[in-house]
Amino acid sequence: MPTRTTTMAATPYSPLTFKLLSLQSVAAQAYATVRHHFLATFYSSTSGSGHAPYPGDTEMSIPWLTSTLQAKGGIPHGATITSAEFLGLDGNRGLAGVMTKILVTYTLPNSKDKDDIHQVHLIMKRSANKRSSRLANIISGNAREVIFYGSDIAKELLPSTLLPKIFYTHGSIWLGEYVVVMEDIKKRRAEELVKDANNTARKPPVDINFVFGNQIWGVPDSIDRASLPQPADMLDQMFLTAAEMHAQHWNDKSLLELNWLKSTGWYKGSGRVGWEWALQAGEVAWEKGKAMSASGEFAVKYSEKVLKVMDGAFKQASWERLQNRLQDRSIPFTLTHGDFHAANMILDRSSATEAPSICMYDWSEVCIWEPTTDLGQTVISDVPVAIFKAHARTALKKYWDRLIELGAIKPEEYTFETCWRSFLRGGTEKWLWTFGILCSYPGMPANAIQYFHDQLLAFIELAGDVEEDFYEITTVICFAPPNMH
The missing domain is CATH 3.90.1200 (Aminoglycoside 3'-phosphotransferase; Chain: A, domain 2)
Known part of the structure; x- marks a missing residue:
């Protein structure tokens, strides 16, 4: 069998490694707790610039969501988000990660029709906000998913239709945490499909x-x-x-x-x-x-x-x-x-x-x-x-x-x-x-x-x-x- 020559230090199975990673997860959870209190004290979910979601957050900042979706083409510029509703995720689910549907309702700029409302369907996947989950993520490296979504290799991936539209990513292998906000693919073109219901090809x-x-x-x-x-x-x-x-x-x-x-x-x-x-x-x-x-x-x-x-x-x-x-x-x-x-x-x-x-x-x-x-x-x-x-x-x-x-x-x-x-x-x-x-x-x-x-x-x-x-x-x-x- 042809092989490459590899210089490899034999690393023995070591309980010490586990203890060090456990300490890392304790430090990561402590940092996340301080961060949560800081953001809750100094940022509002309804006014100002808001802040991006982190593991454990129970609501999403409307100002942040508005600017993020407008910048990424999720909603038109000038649109006003009236609500962002967190929903449970039924049906297909994996064995890891916390997944939430987000139903965003918005109105178009200069619309005079009060019934002219639109919706965009999102999925937020994030790690759980507890020390044991952080330890598991540190060991498994699960934050790589959101690092991948934000990478050049993902942006250039073929075929170009392979990935969902990504609106936001945050991932830290050291902290054992990740957040990704993406389109709900199963709701893609939902409004168009309703209007074009007679088209059996769609x-x-x-x-x-x-x-x-x-x-x-x-x-x-x-x-x-x-x-x-x-x-x-x-x-x-x-x-x-x-x-x-x-x-x-x-x-x-x-x-x-x-x-x-x-x-x-x-x-x-x-x-x-x-x-x-x-x-x-x-x-x-x-x-x-x-x-x-x-x-x-x-x-x-x-x-x-x-x-x-x-x-x-x-x-x-x-x-x-x-x-x-x-x-x-x-x-x-x-x-x-x-x-x-x-x-x-x-x-x-x-x-x-x-x-x-x-x-x-x-x-x-x-x-x-x-x-x-x-x-x-x-x-x-x-x-x-x-x-x-x-x-x-x-x-x-x-x-x-x-x-x-x-x-x-x-x-x-x-x-x-x-x-x-x-x-x-x-x-x-x-x-x-x-x-x-x-x-x-x-x-x-x-x-x-x-x-x-x-x-x-x-x-x-x-x-x-x-x-x-x-x-x-x-x-x-x-x-x-x-x-x-």
């Missing part, structure tokens, strides 16, 4: 996981299933969208200069403590999940094949093996979403002139990684087995062909069979650690675990007979193992 944006049946949770009755694309066509579009994003930074070494990206440190031989913490946490959770199943406490049945792959991967996992993988020049890397699944994607069907496009959110795991891992993750997460067995290889071939068209790869250097093998390995590896964590994750229902088990098993079987050490624990979400708390 439809509201829709969650892409509904196209595939939304795993075990099902599709709400409010969704017109007949209007959804065919799952195989949707899979093609997802893969082709990923090809555009991946091609833009294929083997781009300048990515390694962006230290806020997840995994940058791993590629440069640092971040061992956090990776090993996550490895231990995953193994502990997996062993607990197996015990819960064996005792009958949790109604999940694990197949022999999944047990063998999971146990083998955790047994052989090591920082040294990870470094050997990441320093292998034959394995490409690029900018990847890092949590590429259909519940993080919305199909925008609202335009009168443009074809439906995919918009992605929840970039908290944005990273440098092997490209096809993104694709394998969503197949296991979302796509019914019968569909991915019949269509995954065809969809991946379209992805590979598109990479060639965009000049990212040469077919003789990165063959389709290499791409296919990478897809099969990467998707499974993305799910190995994740599945271990979910097997005993508090509140996760048994039928959800069984669903993911069956999906993972079918994907492993798609690879056929492979080497015994084909799968490894590689990519993880960094957090401290339970015995550190």
Whole structure:
């Protein structure tokens, strides 16, 4: 295996590191408390210039919101905001972050019609305002999402329709906090759609996981299933969208200069403590999940094949093996979403002139990684087995062909069979650690675990007979193992 020479200091697992990070979170929470009292004392939410929202704020400054939306094109210049209502967020939600809908009502300048009111729909995602959350964010680096949204790399990202419109970002990895105010994609062009209700070619944006049946949770009755694309066509579009994003930074070494990206440190031989913490946490959770199943406490049945792959991967996992993988020049890397699944994607069907496009959110795991891992993750997460067995290889071939068209790869250097093998390995590896964590994750229902088990098993079987050490624990979400708390 060709490797780069890396100078790497072996950093041992250290409780001292956890104590230092805990002290950092205490200092960060103290700073945030002082900041909150200062802003509450010297700034008004209804007059003056106001101030940007922070974690824990219970209201939003109207003057600040007005100037921010006007500057970013969210509302016309001269418009007057009459209210900003915080609403709960129903439906698709992730496992981290506090998400709030904000319904902004405004009037246009010089309007003489008292009923001439307009609305803009926003989403605010922010970290929780408590020390334990700050500690978790410091360790995981979750503030990278809003740093990404504000970066040049995001502003230049292809396709240009991939990101929601961002109005405000604040992120600090040191403080373990973040805030982003963005458009509510599902309400994009809402007023236009009401006025153009007779145009059957225009439809509201829709969650892409509904196209595939939304795993075990099902599709709400409010969704017109007949209007959804065919799952195989949707899979093609997802893969082709990923090809555009991946091609833009294929083997781009300048990515390694962006230290806020997840995994940058791993590629440069640092971040061992956090990776090993996550490895231990995953193994502990997996062993607990197996015990819960064996005792009958949790109604999940694990197949022999999944047990063998999971146990083998955790047994052989090591920082040294990870470094050997990441320093292998034959394995490409690029900018990847890092949590590429259909519940993080919305199909925008609202335009009168443009074809439906995919918009992605929840970039908290944005990273440098092997490209096809993104694709394998969503197949296991979302796509019914019968569909991915019949269509995954065809969809991946379209992805590979598109990479060639965009000049990212040469077919003789990165063959389709290499791409296919990478897809099969990467998707499974993305799910190995994740599945271990979910097997005993508090509140996760048994039928959800069984669903993911069956999906993972079918994907492993798609690879056929492979080497015994084909799968490894590689990519993880960094957090401290339970015995550190």
